[in-house]
Amino acid sequence: MKLITKFILIYLFVSLIVLSIAGILSYHIIKDEIDKELKWEFLDRIDRITYLIEEGKTFDSNKLNSDENLHVESLINYREDNVRVTDTLIWDHRLEQEERNVKVSAYRNIGDTTYFISTYGNMIESDDITEAVAKILLWILAMQVIGALGIGYFVSGSLFKPFRSTLKRIQQFNLNDRQYLEAEPTNVTEFADLNTFVEEMTKKAVSDYKNLKEFAENASHELQTPLAIAKGKLELLAETELTAEQFEYVEKLERSLKKLSRLSESLALLTKIENHEFKNSQEIDLSEMIQESIESFREFTDLQHLSVETAIEDHVKINIHPVLADILWTNLYHNAIRHNIEKGTIRISLQKDLLKISNTGENLSFDPELLFERFKKADQNSNSIGLGLSIIKRICDQLGYQISYTNDNGWHSIEIRLKSVKTG
Amino acid sequence: MKLLIVEDNTDLLDNILTYLKREGYLCETAQNYDEAFDKIMSFTYDVVLIDVMIPGGNGLQILRELKSAHPETGTIIISAKNSLDDKVQGLNLGADDYLTKPFQLAELQARIKAVNRRNNLGGTEIVHINEICINTKTMEVTVDKAPVDLTPKEYQLLVYFASNKNHVLSKQTIAEHLWGDYVDHLDNLDFVYQHIKNLRK
Numbered sequence: 001m002k003l004i005t006k007f008i009l010i011y012l013f014v015s016l017i018v019l020s021i022a023g024i025l026s027y028h029i030i031k032d033e034i035d036k037e038l039k040w041e042f043l044d045r046i047d048r049i050t051y052l053i054e055e056g057k058t059f060d061s062n063k064l065n066s067d068e069n070l071h072v073e074s075l076i077n078y079r080e081d082n083v084r085v086t087d088t089l090i091w092d093h094r095l096e097q098e099e100r101n102v103k104v105s106a107y108r109n110i111g112d113t114t115y116f117i118s119t120y121g122n123m124i125e126s127d128d129i130t131e132a133v134a135k136i137l138l139w140i141l142a143m144q145v146i147g148a149l150g151i152g153y154f155v156s157g158s159l160f161k162p163f164r165s166t167l168k169r170i171q172q173f174n175l176n177d178r179q180y181l182e183a184e185p186t187n188v189t190e191f192a193d194l195n196t197f198v199e200e201m202t203k204k205a206v207s208d209y210k211n212l213k214e215f216a217e218n219a220s221h222e223l224q225t226p227l228a229i230a231k232g233k234l235e236l237l238a239e240t241e242l243t244a245e246q247f248e249y250v251e252k253l254e255r256s257l258k259k260l261s262r263l264s265e266s267l268a269l270l271t272k273i274e275n276h277e278f279k280n281s282q283e284i285d286l287s288e289m290i291q292e293s294i295e296s297f298r299e300f301t302d303l304q305h306l307s308v309e310t311a312i313e314d315h316v317k318i319n320i321h322p323v324l325a326d327i328l329w330t331n332l333y334h335n336a337i338r339h340n341i342e343k344g345t346i347r348i349s350l351q352k353d354l355l356k357i358s359n360t361g362e363n364l365s366f367d368p369e370l371l372f373e374r375f376k377k378a379d380q381n382s383n384s385i386g387l388g389l390s391i392i393k394r395i396c397d398q399l400g401y402q403i404s405y406t407n408d409n410g411w412h413s414i415e416i417r418l419k420s421v422k423t424g
Numbered sequence: 425m426k427l428l429i430v431e432d433n434t435d436l437l438d439n440i441l442t443y444l445k446r447e448g449y450l451c452e453t454a455q456n457y458d459e460a461f462d463k464i465m466s467f468t469y470d471v472v473l474i475d476v477m478i479p480g481g482n483g484l485q486i487l488r489e490l491k492s493a494h495p496e497t498g499t500i501i502i503s504a505k506n507s508l509d510d511k512v513q514g515l516n517l518g519a520d521d522y523l524t525k526p527f528q529l530a531e532l533q534a535r536i537k538a539v540n541r542r543n544n545l546g547g548t549e550i551v552h553i554n555e556i557c558i559n560t561k562t563m564e565v566t567v568d569k570a571p572v573d574l575t576p577k578e579y580q581l582l583v584y585f586a587s588n589k590n591h592v593l594s595k596q597t598i599a600e601h602l603w604g605d606y607v608d609h610l611d612n613l614d615f616v617y618q619h620i621k622n623l624r625k
Contacts (some may be wrong), residue, residue, distance in 0.1 A: 224525035225436060227525065233439060235443065236443060247592075
């Protein structure tokens with residue numbers, strides 16, 4: 001629900017409660033006022049009749065009949081002056097229902113005679129008052145709704161404009177752009193505070209992110225020099241008088257150093273891909289690249305007595321940075337060789353929008369879902385560093401290619417949905 | 425052979441010097457930009473090794489100056505960055521070779537020899553080791569004047585051995601020389617023996 005809708009709803013809800021209370025109060029005040037007026041009116045009537053009798057006017061029964069609401073009677077016994085006001089229900093012949101009436105009766109001593117004067121009349125019905133009050137309140141409510149909508153429109157339109165603009169910028173914010181958020185200036189303190197906060201925060205995020213990325217890249221470069229030194233020292237050590245056992249240690253150290261340097265290189269590569277440093281793409285003929293690479297890896301495949309079966313369509317071209325293309329394919333192919341079995345098979349199929357590479361191999365010892373995660377490998381002791389597939393995945397993500405893994409009867413397949421360049 | 429090594433890290437410099445001096449090379453060093461600039465301007469060298477990141481300037485600038493002053497000098501770039509762009513830039517500036525840290529000293533020596541052969545002797549040199557003759561231009565190998573048939577890998581291996589003839593080489597070093605980074609993906613390096621066995625025959 002939008003803030004402004006909520007605001008209007010709350011406003012109307014409160015208005016409704018206030019108006020209901022106002023309605024009940026108005027009803028009672030109006031009713032009291034009218035009743036009071038009516039009583040005064042009847043009392044005044046009695047005074048007038050008293051005056052007329054004093055002047056010598058007489059009220060006979062005939063006349064009384066013509067005015068049903070007035071009753072004047074001379075009494076034989078003396079009664080003291082007295083006025084009584086009562087409510088009563090009287091049957092109305094015309095409306096055929098009982099109506100609430102007010103009746104004022106008085107005893108008056110005029111000359112030697114005591115007169116009983118009584119008059120009554122219809123009170124205003126409470127239904128009528130209720131109706132009138134409700135009508136008035138509905139008008140007020142209607143005007144308030146119109147007012148609230150008007151204010152709401154204005155508020156959401158111009159008053160909240162800086163807020164919405166900031167919100168939109170926050171939604172579009174992307175750390176990879178390395179651009180902090182610059183908000184529109186506003187004279188509303190709260191919005192200005194928000195803008196300042198967002199600006200400071202994104203500035204900090206951008207600079208932290210940059211530092212982190214730079215650190216990852218620099219750290220891997222800085223590692224290479226000490227590694228080179230260690231490697232050189234080992235080579236020099238190997239040339240001194242060493243026993244076979246000592247030489248074996250040197251060799252193992254060399255392998256570990258090599259692995260270390262590869263690890264830092266691969267991490268640097270991942271960082272570079274994530275940093276979008278391979279942006280300049282060009283048309284690469286994937287079919288040609290794959291065929292050439294199969295030839296150059298012939299030695300490795302022959303070594304494991306692997307047979308390579310291919311179904312490669314000619315001239316499948318994709319837009320990609322040449323380095324990425326090379327890394328992508330080399331990693332895929334190496335993976336298929338490395339995790340293969342002796343005398344196994346590799347099947348490569350390349351179509352316009354699909355690259356599929358399958359190889360025979362041992363079953364996975366972990367959840368296939370984790371296959372593309374960093375440092376996931378079948379054998380923790382192997383020489384592999386466990387970053388190959390994660391690099392492949394990262395490249396596919398960047399190019400918007402779908403990548404999936406399936407295992408079927410000892411066949412491991414990786415499928416990549418390509419977005420090839422239309423030819424012809 | 426007279427060499428200049430431009431490298432700021434003392435330990436790494438020490439390694440290179442120790443290894444190369446056994447070959448009887450005359451090695452001079454420069455540990456920052458100004459020193460390197462002075463030396464390339466004042467003397468001539470057969471081969472100059474240049475680290476890209478040196479204090480006081482960029483190694484590639486040294487390369488530029490060197491190529492304009494002494495275009496005949498062989499140059500090898502050493503860099504911690506294994507990026508294609510850097511490699512292309514270095515080679516475009518006229519470097520003869522590009523080596524990424526961490527490198528093998530044996531590899532460095534083999535490259536120095538190759539660069540020196542190409543530059544000084546017009547690319548032709550017959551390497552003699554006892555009864556073996558290697559013609560590095562025509563890639564022909566003869567033993568006691570009888571030509572030997574070798575696969576490209578076997579030839580590469582033989583030249584590598586010849587370049588490092590008085591050194592001990594581990595199979596890791598040899599594998600890296602022959603297959604470069606692809607060696608990463610091999611768990612077992614015993615196939616090196618296979619090639620050596622073939623060579624011995």
